[in-house]
Amino acid sequence: MLPYAPPESAPCEKYRRIRPVAQLDSEILAALKDIVGEERVLTDPESLQYYGRDWTRFYEPAPSAVVLPGTIEEVQALVRLAASSSLAIVPSGGRTGLSAGAVAVNGELVMALDRMNNIGDFDPVDRTVRCGPGVVTEQLQQFAEQQGLYYPVDFASAGSSQIGGNIATNAGGIKVIRHGMTRDWVAGLKLVTGTGELLDLNRGLIKNNAGYDLRHLVIGAEGTLGVVVEATMRLDRPPRDLAVMVLGVPDMTAIMRVLAAFQGEIELSAFEFFSELALQKVVAHQALQRPFETITEYYALLEFEQPDAAAMERAMALFAHCVEQGWVYDGTVSQSVAQAENLWRLREDISETITPWTPYKNDISTTISRVPEFLAEVEAVVNENYPDFEIIWFGHIGDGNVHLNILKPESLDIDAFREQCGEVSRWVFEIVQRHGGSVSAEHGVGLLKKAYLHYSRDPAEIGIMKQIKLAFDPHGIMNPGKIFDL
């Protein structure tokens, strides 16, 4: 039997009574099978490993069972059963999360929404489509394309991540500068709360000031308020002829000047960056070439539409201006869709490329204008205290969001590495706090960043979050231990 790990902070009185069961007894198991069918309750070790974790590699999955419901009613029945048996639930989507929000470490029941992947009820006037939580992001993107429309939230894991998980983490990605995050595309959602009640939130309305917008509390709540069982997603007009430019820049201050210069004249759909070390790793491990010979400290990747020939002329004139000013040392621009895709891969393939080094991830943000100073401070602290660690910088610089990946030296044991990175994190998050930034810009808090939440949220805010959790989930069964302990 697995021991129940007590919450780190003082628990609310109400929560003190909640004890997720560590092992399913045969009665609960039989009841689960009654609800979803025998073959949709999995307890074999492979399934527990597979469904019990996301892409985070610092936690050992230890769920009691996995259930695969197919309907909203089944989800409700499962939640009611869990509530009456004090059984904790971990809702699980494409399991591509990077903060251990979907890891079951404590004997929980994993509720995998894979089967609820229906896509339908498209309305061309509202430009909305109804999706099951298990719809894969790429499936929604392709559906939109078939309707002559566009779903703009995009990231490297779009082939596996699911809409329910994207909503749970308010997933961002590479087009946030122009199109915002998942939150901006959710016109409505249905949620099964921790009591098994079904809420139909916002119902696709554009204007709805009739009280609190609970939909927005659910988005980004990492499954701690309930299970998203349906979402009405907005679609947009498709972009016209996207061009991609990669520029070699000497430093962060120069990157910011380039951003300001381009944004003054062109509507950018992406403004990303990566370091020379990130580029070296990608080129060495993927079948890709450097964008140009010149080596610079950083590279910026810009994407913009070219509705007419004048758009490219404007971009080239801006490029020349940036070179003249000494902000850019070299650059290249795509001439075809295939070239644009290859340039994108230099940025999008970084995360996957560095996975074998078991990177410790920091996903931090501040206001865009503060990024150069912020980044220089973080870099100085990390280099000074941990000169032996390889650091890979990349991210969504146009949103003020940088990914700091610390690579594990081969000789270092994983627990020792994690502990040392925890120390680095404290230094880093003090800087984040000083700059009024966030300890998790887009990956969520999960288990990985829980201990650091107070660096970006004050105690009063966290206290209110806990009360909100209890309002949705009075039995404390929905993904307990994620974001904060009650």
Ligand SMILES: O=C(O)CC[C@@H](O)C(=O)O
């Ligand atoms: O692996 C990371 O640190 C970031 C992953 C993802 O958010 C990205 O921007 O590529």
Ligand SMILES: [Zn+2]
């Ligand atoms: Zn990212």
